Amino acid sequence: GAVVSQHPSRVICKSGTSVKIECRSLDFQATTMFWYRQFPKKSLMLMATSNEGSKATYEQGVEKDKFLINHASLTLSTLTVTSAHPEDSSFYICSAGSGRAPNEQFFGPGTRLTVL
Amino acid sequence: GENVEQHPSTLSVQEGDSAVIKCTYSDSASNYFPWYKQELGKRPQLIIDIRSNVGEKKDQRIAVTLNKTAKHFSLHITETQPEDSAVYFCAAAIQGAQKLVFGQGTRLTINP
Numbered sequence: 001g002a003v004v005s006q007h008p009s010r011v012i013c014k015s016g017t018s019v020k021i022e023c024r025s026l027d028f029q030a031t032t033m034f035w036y037r038q039f040p041k042k043s044l045m046l047m048a049t050s051n052e053g054s055k056a057t058y059e060q061g062v063e064k065d066k067f068l069i070n071h072a073s074l075t076l077s078t079l080t081v082t083s084a085h086p087e088d089s090s091f092y093i094c095s096a097g098s099g100r101a102p103n104e105q106f107f108g109p110g111t112r113l114t115v116l
Numbered sequence: 117g118e119n120v121e122q123h124p125s126t127l128s129v130q131e132g133d134s135a136v137i138k139c140t141y142s143d144s145a146s147n148y149f150p151w152y153k154q155e156l157g158k159r160p161q162l163i164i165d166i167r168s169n170v171g172e173k174k175d176q177r178i179a180v181t182l183n184k185t186a187k188h189f190s191l192h193i194t195e196t197q198p199e200d201s202a203v204y205f206c207a208a209a210i211q212g213a214q215k216l217v218f219g220q221g222t223r224l225t226i227n228p
Contacts, residue, residue: 004159032214043205043218044160093159103148103209105216107159 003027004096006108013084014116021079021111023094029074030096034105035067038091050077084115118143120208122219130227135196137222139206140188148209149182149189150216155202163204164191196226 003026013019023033031052036044048058048069056069066088068080077096081088091112095105119142129135139149150165166173166180166189173180177196182189193200203223207216 034215041223043221046215046217049215097214102211103214103216104150104162104165106162107152109159110157112157 002096002098002100002106004030004094004106004108006094006111008111009109010112010114012114012116015085016083019081019084019113021081021092021094021113023077023079023096023108025075025096028096028099030077030099031074032097033071033077034095034097035069035077035079036093036095038093038110040091044093047079081113084113086115089113089115118146118208118210118217120206120217120219122206122222124222125220126223126225128225128227129196131196131198133196135191135193135200135224135226137191137204137206137224138188139190139208139219140186141208141217142187143208143210144184144187145210145212146187146208147211149180150207150209151178151180151191152205152207153202154205154221160205193224198226198228200224201226 005024007022033050035047047062048056050056050069050071052071058064071077093110094108098104122139147168152160153163154160177194179192203221206219
């Protein structure tokens with residue numbers, strides 16, 4: 001149980017385009033999902049907390065108009081990187097609250113974004 | 117807000133020996149402390165967690181200890197094997213808050 005999928009696993013796009021990343025909880029309902037960004041050999045940096053049916057809560061320094069988050073259902077959250085630039089290239093990972101125990105999170109496999 | 121410090125940043129041990137990774141946290145309200153293992157290019161996987169109502173938890177070769185007074189917790193891996201090589205992250209969560217605050221990570225290498 002507690003399987004989280006993420007799609008796509010890799011994406012290469014041109015500068016100025018928008019990219020959508022999907023995060024799904026496959027065998028459980030997740031009222032809360034989280035989006036992280038991870039640079040090479042670095043820790044996970046929380047970008048935003050996504051609650052089903054409400055607006056996402058962004059961490060300080062994260063541009064909400066740049067990184068659009070939608071959590072329209074209990075099993076799906078999406079992150080859209082708008083007008084992507086090379087500095088947005090990174091490993092983006094989502095996680096979902098398991099709902100079985102407070103604060104317990106399970107991670108998706110991540111999406112490697114490369115902006116040319 | 118909460119701050120989590122993790123040490124060491126790299127750790128190399130001989131196969132069969134034990135490995136210990138330590139984390140300290142700043143907010144005494146934190147009550148959930150998970151450990152994640154991340155292999156290169158893969159997702160972080162929850163390997164063990166502990167809540168503040170216990171001082172130690174063990175799962176086969178892995179154990180976590182918590183000292184609430186000193187605000188630190190540690191991951192112990194015994195009888196290390198090559199497949200234990202990975203980056204390990206500790207994290208802490210404040211009671212009532214949803215998010216985890218992660219440590220900087222420890223790159224563990226098991227030498228055969």
